[in-house]
Amino acid sequence: MSEDRDSARPEAVRYAEVAVLGSPIRGSQLFSYQARAQFARQIAPGQLVLVEFGRRELLGVVFGVSEEPPPLRTKPVLAILELAPLVPQLQRHLAAWTADRFATPIGSVLEAMLPPRIGKYVSHRFASAPAAEADGLSRHRRSIVAALEELRVGTRAEITAQVGRPVSANALNELVGLGRLRRWSQLELPETGTPVAELTIPPAEALARIQDLARAPAQRRLLLRLIAAGEPVAVRDLLAAGGSRASLKNLARTGWVDLRRRFALPELGKYPGEDMEDLAAQNALEGFLERPGYGSLLLQGRLAERLPAYLRVINRMLAADRQVLLLAPSQAEAAALGRALIPELSGRSVVLSDATTPGQRVGLWRALRAGEVDVLIGHPPAVWAPLTNLGLVIVDREEDRLYKAAPLRTVSAAQAARELARIADIPMVLGTATPLVSTFNEVEHETIRFVLLRSARLLRQLRMKVGRGWGNAAGSGVAQIIDMRSATLMGPGGMISEDLCEALETAFAAGQRAVVHVATRGSATATACRECGFRCTCRYCSASLFWHEDRDALVCHICGDSSPPPEACPECGSPALRTYGYGTQSVVRALRSLMPRARIDRIDSDLSPQACQRNAQRFSRGVVNILVGTTRLLAFAEYLRADLLGVVQADFGLNFPDYQAPERVYQTLSRLRDVTLADNIEGTMLLQARDSESYVLEAVRTGSYLKFFRTEIELRRRYRMPPFRELTRFVIGNRQPQRAESEALALSEQIESKLVDSDGGDDPPQIWGPAQCQVWRQRGIFRWHMIVLSGPGQLRPVFGIPHGGWVVDVDPVDFY
Numbered sequence: 001m002s003e004d005r006d007s008a009r010p011e012a013v014r015y016a017e018v019a020v021l022g023s024p025i026r027g028s029q030l031f032s033y034q035a036r037a038q039f040a041r042q043i044a045p046g047q048l049v050l051v052e053f054g055r056r057e058l059l060g061v062v063f064g065v066s067e068e069p070p071p072l073r074t075k076p077v078l079a080i081l082e083l084a085p086l087v088p089q090l091q092r093h094l095a096a097w098t099a100d101r102f103a104t105p106i107g108s109v110l111e112a113m114l115p116p117r118i119g120k121y122v123s124h125r126f127a128s129a130p131a132a133e134a135d136g137l138s139r140h141r142r143s144i145v146a147a148l149e150e151l152r153v154g155t156r157a158e159i160t161a162q163v164g165r166p167v168s169a170n171a172l173n174e175l176v177g178l179g180r181l182r183r184w185s186q187l188e189l190p191e192t193g194t195p196v197a198e199l200t201i202p203p204a205e206a207l208a209r210i211q212d213l214a215r216a217p218a219q220r221r222l223l224l225r226l227i228a229a230g231e232p233v234a235v236r237d238l239l240a241a242g243g244s245r246a247s248l249k250n251l252a253r254t255g256w257v258d259l260r261r262r263f264a265l266p267e268l269g270k271y272p273g274e275d276m277e278d279l280a281a282q283n284a285l286e287g288f289l290e291r292p293g294y295g296s297l298l299l300q301g302r303l304a305e306r307l308p309a310y311l312r313v314i315n316r317m318l319a320a321d322r323q324v325l326l327l328a329p330s331q332a333e334a335a336a337l338g339r340a341l342i343p344e345l346s347g348r349s350v351v352l353s354d355a356t357t358p359g360q361r362v363g364l365w366r367a368l369r370a371g372e373v374d375v376l377i378g379h380p381p382a383v384w385a386p387l388t389n390l391g392l393v394i395v396d397r398e399e400d401r402l403y404k405a406a407p408l409r410t411v412s413a414a415q416a417a418r419e420l421a422r423i424a425d426i427p428m429v430l431g432t433a434t435p436l437v438s439t440f441n442e443v444e445h446e447t448i449r450f451v452l453l454r455s456a457r458l459l460r461q462l463r464m465k466v467g468r469g470w471g472n473a474a475g476s477g478v479a480q481i482i483d484m485r486s487a488t489l490m491g492p493g494g495m496i497s498e499d500l501c502e503a504l505e506t507a508f509a510a511g512q513r514a515v516v517h518v519a520t521r522g523s524a525t526a527t528a529c530r531e532c533g534f535r536c537t538c539r540y541c542s543a544s545l546f547w548h549e550d551r552d553a554l555v556c557h558i559c560g561d562s563s564p565p566p567e568a569c570p571e572c573g574s575p576a577l578r579t580y581g582y583g584t585q586s587v588v589r590a591l592r593s594l595m596p597r598a599r600i601d602r603i604d605s606d607l608s609p610q611a612c613q614r615n616a617q618r619f620s621r622g623v624v625n626i627l628v629g630t631t632r633l634l635a636f637a638e639y640l641r642a643d644l645l646g647v648v649q650a651d652f653g654l655n656f657p658d659y660q661a662p663e664r665v666y667q668t669l670s671r672l673r674d675v676t677l678a679d680n681i682e683g684t685m686l687l688q689a690r691d692s693e694s695y696v697l698e699a700v701r702t703g704s705y706l707k708f709f710r711t712e713i714e715l716r717r718r719y720r721m722p723p724f725r726e727l728t729r730f731v732i733g734n735r736q737p738q739r740a741e742s743e744a745l746a747l748s749e750q751i752e753s754k755l756v757d758s759d760g761g762d763d764p765p766q767i768w769g770p771a772q773c774q775v776w777r778q779r780g781i782f783r784w785h786m787i788v789l790s791g792p793g794q795l796r797p798v799f800g801i802p803h804g805g806w807v808v809d810v811d812p813v814d815f816y
Contacts, residue, residue: 322391
């Protein structure tokens with residue numbers, strides 16, 4: 001507990017550099033505060049403090065302490081909320097790097113590192129100051145002083161109850177500022193978790209003291225049980241073994257046993273010690289881990305090949321008594337990794353999303369900080385976890401755009417994880433089947449080590465296949481591209497080619513299963529008038545409305561607004577309205593008309609997660625013959641084993657105004673192929689496309705990542721796109737379109753003048769825009785953006801120019 005006012009004369013003054021939580025300033029900006037009286041003796045880096053910021057009182061984290069006064073006048077530290085440092089040095093360094101790299105306030109990063117909603121656990125207690133007089137105060141404030149004279153010490157709620165009317169925080173703080181009241185502030189995290197008992201003395205000493213308990217057999221039994229366990233034991237287990245709560249409390253009073261609460265951790269796993277199939281990859285991993293210090297390794301292979309490798313490196317670290325962080329792009333994928341790995345791991349392992357309530361999250365945070373968790377598996381927020389003995393970082397599917405997600409939507413958790421490993425000077429493993437082009441470019445320049453995983457069993461099957469004239473090294477069936485410009489079209493809407501239809505009929509006749517991927521949900525992507533060209537758009541967004549046949553409604557896929565389709569053109573009154581394009585619902589309808597005996601279902605975001613899982617499970621059991629879906633199919637990968645994969649619009653997205661679009665299409669199609677056909681080298685993948693000569697589709701057909709990479713990296717080098725330059729996007733939105741445009745033009749001029757004054761060298765920054773966003777009106781907000789290509793660090797000086805209404809997105813994952 002700490003008091004923010006001290007009547008004694010300060011013995012010393014020290015100055016703290018504080019990162020303020022809630023500060024809107026981008027980057028790692030710190031603020032100087034003075035610590036007086038007892039705070040000068042107690043202040044230390046990593047502590048959580050209460051400070052005045054403007055007219056507000058906010059939480060802050062101490063980054064440094066100095067005896068030298070800063071040049072500007074400083075405000076005092078109001079309270080040290082916890083004497084023990086809550087943010088260790090490793091995390092403070094990571095927070096500062098993240099704030100500078102992604103132009104985000106350092107306070108926002110620190111909030112992600114602390115227990116969720118930590119502010120609600122800060123309590124304030126008040127007392128009247130010695131010889132406090134109520135002269136010159138209002139009647140209400142005099143009643144507050146009088147109430148505290150009776151209470152002696154009270155919280156705001158207790159003072160309110162005593163006064164009989166609401167007491168505001170401002171009134172209390174004003175009285176504190178006038179010296180009429182004293183205030184104590186402290187952090188009171190909830191006591192959550194499982195009650196446990198633990199020896200506080202060495203086991204040998206505990207055995208020697210057993211004889212002192214000759215007349216207390218219940219305490220004797222409890223102490224023997226704790227000695228035999230050699231670790232904390234749940235109180236319920238102790239009591240079940242014989243004993244009472246009174247006996248346990250008596251042991252605690254002696255000081256031999258400590259009673260506390262601990263996050264419910266799983267039992268220790270048992271590693272079976274099996275080796276990987278790929279001995280060359282195993283030897284490469286062993287050699288990588290034996291090298292001291294920081295290093296990165298790219299592990300390329302399908303998930304079934306990556307899991308044994310993860311298992312081996314994690315258990316290797318656990319044997320060295322080090323912690324491991326394993327990141328996945330989503331909660332579902334993290335949970336799947338946990339189900340696959342945790343039973344085989346030799347340490348205590350936890351999945352971050354298993355802590356669902358606020359109390360459980362605080363308990364897990366405490367367990368991680370205390371070093372009680374050996375392996376943390378989680379989605380992006382896990383990178384901010386307080387692991388104090390970290391020995392290895394693993395990022396699974398580092399290419400996924402979901403690594404930029406809440407609570408820090410402009411921060412890449414995958415990049416933060418790489419920096420975390422670098423700061424901690426520990427090894428890092430990136431696992432994926434389709435690496436980012438920028439990552440594989442580092443492999444080409446030998447800054448990242450590379451291991452290609454191959455299943456020995458699969459290679460044997462492929463060698464047998466080569467003898468029959470087929471040498472695809474991908475191991476996931478044979479692929480064929482169907483040119484929709486010349487193909488015979490079948491079914492309603494002409495969306496299914498004759499080749500795909502025949503393949504589906506053959507698979508159905510043979511009792512095989514098939515998956516059909518469609519780029520979008522709904523029944524049609526646009527509704528337009530053939531007379532005047534009018535197109536139905538959302539009233540809140542500048543986006544076409546999708547027709548959904550099952551609801552008979554036009555739906556916006558951005559804001560979700562829906563309306564019934566008009567009977568005539570709202571512009572010219574013509575009844576000649578027509579739908580264009582297709583989605584999952586229209587493909588299902590077409591397939592049912594072509595194959596009336598087949599059982600066909602779908603998976604997309606129009607269905608609830610429960611309905612999607614039910615359909616996926618029915619497909620896995622063979623109840624459904626053909627499963628149609630969007631990329632949401634990948635969320636149910638464990639149920640998608642099939643003999644045929646059809647892609648209706650394989651080239652959809654290739655021509656989007658986004659330099660990452662080809663890479664994203666390649667990743668999606670390759671992952672669909674691996675998930676559905678897996679090790680089925682007899683399987684077939686059919687790609688329907690109009691742009692049948694695309695290098696992306698050719699690389700998918702041959703299963704060659706290297707073929708895709710070689711073409712893509714040359715295009716990026718030619719146009720000076722990432723990884724050869726950094727790309728930053730500035731986005732502004734306003735309900736008034738003229739205001740949004742003027743804001744964008746003004747920022748463009750400010751940034752351009754700032755960059756002209758700086759030394760850009762031989763490769764000066766290049767500004768594109770400002771211009772309207774592709775979806776320039778979104779939920780009633782008019783949006784403008786500007787894109788800047790620059791060298792490493794060239795834009796750091798301008799990150800402070802945009803006001804808080806701007807979104808600054810470094811390495812954006814989309815441009816809509």
